[in-house]
Amino acid sequence: MITSVAVREPILDLIGPSSPWGAAYGANSGMNPGSTTFENATRTVYYPFFIPTTCVLKRFWWANGAAVAGNVLMAVYSATAVGRPGARIGTNMTSTAQAGTNVLQFGAPSGGDIVLTPQPIWIAIAVSSTSAQLFVSGGASTATVYRMMEATGTPPATATPVTGGGNNWYICGFSTVSSP
């Protein structure tokens, strides 16, 4: 008889690309980030994450770079059978003006907390200005084969992702706590 082994994956407070739930975990050069302008003012970029245990998304976060401009919009998506971004889970983040250079900034989902069950997900980020700067992972060269994008538009209800668009891995994610 096989006895099941309980899975006890602790819920993290802050989940980002280089946390154990992020696809960039293990990217050795990933944590010497640099500031760069957002790639396209009418584009949504998706990054893969994995949710190992049920948790509550209370806030999205991103890392402002050396200059701020425009508004940031984020969302979370389930994955399709082939792993691509699929349906949006919950609501988009309330569109938020970038504020403060070289800091983490947070924004809450417009419809309140989002419950995430164990599954692969994609985190989407769009910025309305190419003057806006965000920090990108120092190990971004491999991002080309991980990220996807909505070639035009802000995070939609259902993703229609395509590949391409460069290799920027914007440092962003979500938090399961309201503060800090």
Place this chain on the structure above:
Amino acid sequence: MAVTLPDRELWSYSGVSIDNYLNGGAVNTLNTNSFGGGVWPAANLIFYVPVVVKRRVIAAKMWFGGGSGTTGTTDIGIYNRAGSRLVNVSATKEATTGIVIRDITDTTIGPDLYYIGMSHTEVTSQFGRQASTAPASAALGVREQAGSGSLPATATWTINSTRNYCPVVGILIDGAYA
């Protein structure tokens, strides 16, 4: 056919140390490019470094990376995710470039997310630390607090996006390790 299961969840195995440097407990990725000795950034500054404890263990000792210098006093301890101190030990820093190990009261913890708190009272002694470009540490969940020389019973932590210093710290579950 009889099936023999491992006596623990192997995916949660972390060796004798649960820390912010090795895969077993770290919520950050290893970054040897920026690892080395660095003076404590501010007198009485407290860092809270997140670590994941994936199974129930007995925390027997704690360690931190030594750099150089013997001035000042170092305090290191464990906080739960709510910011309550579970255990700590005040230690005079040793002049060593290796690992400084301190005994603590055996404390059962996990599975959960914890924060290793570490404070130091002055700014000439060096410690082993990761110096990834800011805001890497903040993005990895590292928090901090201006303290008064020892670890408080309850953390009042904040995120500092400009800090490029994260001490390398850990919990030893092998009480005989020295």
